[in-house]
Amino acid sequence: MIRHVSAESEGRAIEFQLDDETRHWVPVEPIESAYLEEADFPLIVLAEGKRYELYSDGTFGEVEL
Numbered sequence: 001m002i003r004h005v006s007a008e009s010e011g012r013a014i015e016f017q018l019d020d021e022t023r024h025w026v027p028v029e030p031i032e033s034a035y036l037e038e039a040d041f042p043l044i045v046l047a048e049g050k051r052y053e054l055y056s057d058g059t060f061g062e063v064e065l
Helices: none
Strands: 002-009 012-019 024-027 043-047 050-054 060-063
Antiparallel strands (some): 002 012, 012 024, 043 050
């Protein structure tokens, strides 16, 4: 299943796709390197009543609320 989520960084909303099968995320649109740096991770997103952490290596994990 592919989920669409949004995270905020520096006041800018960034859309991501989460692939449950591979446990990887990808941005919906290209992200300029100025918007996301290593220190910005993990990004926290909420989708369908669940909380996810997006990691800088392109993976994500579901965490308890």
